[in-house]
Amino acid sequence: MASETPLCPECDGEVEIPADAMENELVSCAECGMELEIMNLDPLELELAPEVEEDWGE
Numbered sequence: 001m002a003s004e005t006p007l008c009p010e011c012d013g014e015v016e017i018p019a020d021a022m023e024n025e026l027v028s029c030a031e032c033g034m035e036l037e038i039m040n041l042d043p044l045e046l047e048l049a050p051e052v053e054e055d056w057g058e
């Protein structure tokens with residue numbers, strides 16, 4: 001199984017994506033700590049997550 005390692009848009013560091021990641025899930029970059037949103041899983045696309053969102057309850 002080939003696993004792609006996407007790069008952080010902030011620092012170009014490699015970002016580990018959990019195997020069970022879903023689109024629109026947030027991950028954080030191990031290099032710079034930025035929150036990143038998974039925009040697309042195939043191919044993997046990351047974007048900086050908005051700083052504050054009001055959807056705390058889930």
Ligand SMILES: [Zn+2]
Binds near residue numbers: 011030031
């Ligand atoms: Zn980063």
